[in-house]
Amino acid sequence: MNSSENVLTAIYRAVDCINAELPPDRQLRKTPDTRLVGPQPVLDSLHLVSLLIMIERELEDTFGLALTLANERALSMHESPFRTIESLANYIDILINEAQNG
C-alpha cells in the first residue's frame, strides 16, 4: 500500500468512528468525492472538528507524524482542502511529503 492509499485508509477509519455517532440518514460515505464542507455539508461543526482530530490521530499512528491539518496555511488557501475527502487526502499527502523530506 503506498502513502496515498494509507492516507485514504486513515481517513476512512476516522469516518467509521464518526459514522458510529451519526444517524443512518446522515452517514458519511467513504468515497473520495464525499463533501465535508460547503453549501450542503454532511457534517455539523462538532463532527467536522471530531473528524479532523481523529484523522490526525490515525495519521500519527500510521505514519508516526504529528500533523496539524487546520493550520493557517489550510485556512488561507483559495480552495479549502476540506471540501471533499479527496481534496483533504491530497492536502495530507503534501503535508506528509514535506514532513518526511524537510
Added chain:
Amino acid sequence: MVENKVVLVSGTSKGIGHALVEHYAGQGCQVIGCSRSPFQGESQNYRHYCLDVADESAVKDMFVQIRKNERRLDVLINNAGIASMNHSLLTPITTVKKIIETNFIGTFLLCREAARLMQSHRYGRIANFATVAVPLKLEGEAVYAASKAAVICLTQILAREFAEFGITVNAVGPTPIKTDLIRGVAPEKLDVLISRQAIKRYGEIRDVIRVLDFFIDPASDFVTGQVIFLGGV
C-alpha cells in the same frame, strides 16, 4: 464521585499541585502529573512527567502517552503557575514573557490537548486557576494578574467552545495560601490583601480542593464558564 477517573494535574512538584495528587489518588483516581521538577514522595495511582507546560512538543508527547496508556482523560486541573511581585516600571520583559508562557500559554496548551482527548468520549472536566489579584486589581501584580485575567477569559470562551463535546471549563480564584508562590511577598502586603477579603484569613489548600471537587463532579454537568473567587472577593 470521581473514583476511577483519569485526572491530569499540572504543577505537581509542590504546594497545591502536590496536595491534589494525594487527594485524588487517595480517592481511587488514576492521577497523572507534570512539572519541571521531579515529583517528591510516593503516591499510588500516580505517574509523573517532567516538562515545561509551555513546551508544545513536550506537552503533545505527554498526551500521546496518556492516549496510549489510559486511552482517555476525564479531568484536567491546570494548577501550574508562577508569580512575580514587582512594580511594572521595574519588571523586565523576560519576566513578563515567562509568566505569560507558564500561566497563559501553558493553560491553553493543556486545555487544547486535553479537550482533543476528552471529546472522543464526549465527556470532560477542566478546572483552571485564576486569582483574587484580578478582581482586586493588586498593585505590584500587574503581569501576574493580567496573565490570570487571560486565563479567566480563556475559561469562559472555552466553556462555550467545548460545551457541545460534553466538556465543562471552570476556574477557581484562590486567595493567598501559604505556599512557595507567595514566599517572596512581604507579610504586610499580604495583610492588606487579606483585609480586602470578606473572610479575613489565609486560604487553605482544602478551600481550593472543595471548589475543584464541585467543578469536576460528574453531576456538575450544567456548571461551566464559571469563576469562583475564594474568601468573598
